[in-house]
Amino acid sequence: xxxxxxxxxxxxxxxxxxxxxxxxxxxxxxxxxxxxxxxxxxxxxxxxxxxxxxxxxxxxxxxxxxxxxxxxxxxxxxxxxxxxxxxxxxxxxxxxxxxxxxxxxxxxxxxxxxxxxxxxxxxxxxxxxxxxxxxxxxxxxxxxxxxxxxxxxxxxxxxxxxxxxxxxxxxxxxxxxxxxxxxxxxxxxxxxxxxxxxxxxxxxxxxxxxxxxxxxxxxxxxxxxxxxxxxxxxxxxxxxxxxxxxxxxxxxxxxxxxxxxxxxxxxxxxxxxxxxxxx
Numbered sequence: 001x002x003x004x005x006x007x008x009x010x011x012x013x014x015x016x017x018x019x020x021x022x023x024x025x026x027x028x029x030x031x032x033x034x035x036x037x038x039x040x041x042x043x044x045x046x047x048x049x050x051x052x053x054x055x056x057x058x059x060x061x062x063x064x065x066x067x068x069x070x071x072x073x074x075x076x077x078x079x080x081x082x083x084x085x086x087x088x089x090x091x092x093x094x095x096x097x098x099x100x101x102x103x104x105x106x107x108x109x110x111x112x113x114x115x116x117x118x119x120x121x122x123x124x125x126x127x128x129x130x131x132x133x134x135x136x137x138x139x140x141x142x143x144x145x146x147x148x149x150x151x152x153x154x155x156x157x158x159x160x161x162x163x164x165x166x167x168x169x170x171x172x173x174x175x176x177x178x179x180x181x182x183x184x185x186x187x188x189x190x191x192x193x194x195x196x197x198x199x200x201x202x203x204x205x206x207x208x209x210x211x212x213x214x215x216x217x218x219x220x221x222x223x224x225x226x227x228x229x230x231x232x233x234x235x236x237x238x239x240x241x242x243x244x245x246x247x248x249x250x251x252x253x254x255x256x257x258x259x260x261x262x263x264x265x266x267x268x269x270x271x272x273x274x275x276x277x278x279x
Contacts, residue, residue, distance in 0.1 A: 094171025
């Protein structure tokens with residue numbers, strides 16, 4: 001009597017899960033590689049992810065107070081500089097995600113979007129860890145004035161996810177552009193410098209109130225900058241004296257990050273077909 005045969009699992013029940021698991025494991029390994037490579041051989045390691053924005057914030061506060069007096073909020077500058085560093089490092093690293101891994105792209109078949117995604121996730125991990133330092137420093141400054149964190153602090157996960165969406169969108173777009181146009185590296189450096197000054201990194205929206213009467217259109221265009229609602233939301237969620245203006249223009253600026261991500265994903269999928277030929 002022959003033993004009953006054991007039927008193997010049907011391919012249709014396995015295939016949908018295998019690619020997703022493989023992509024997750026590859027993303028995990030790429031993120032680990034990114035983090036290890038960043039601090040390899042460094043004595044302070046991760047501390048540089050905290051010290052660099054802190055040094056920059058201290059320099060900005062010092063010179064801004066020399067120019068504008070004591071009206072500059074140290075807490076706003078600290079939160080703005082750390083959030084800006086998250087975006088700037090993701091943009092710079094994401095831009096090189098494809099061209100910096102040319103051998104991998106040309107020899108191995110895998111979802112190319114994982115490369116800029118890994119850069120974004122690695123920088124997101126750094127930013128989450130730096131939030132601990134920001135909470136400590138900002139908390140000490142607030143307690144000295146008899147204040148505490150904003151009650152809107154529970155909204156931080158939504159702000160963080162939107163911030164990551166914007167950074168991933170920029171990484172996808174610039175990674176694609178840098179394959180076809182190598183001048184993208186130089187243009188990005190200039191663009192980041194200009195974007196820094198037209199974004200509320202070192203100042204809040206209250207600085208624009210003096211212009212709202214004479215040039216209201218300028219303020220409306222300003223808040224369409226996707227970093228404006230994100231930086232303002234970070235401050236409103238943490239600092240008790242900062243309000244988030246819930247008007248149509250600010251909400252539109254908030255939605256720009258998600259629309260940009262959808263567009264970047266479409267562009268990247270079209271552009272990746274010829275990556276191997278151009279590298």
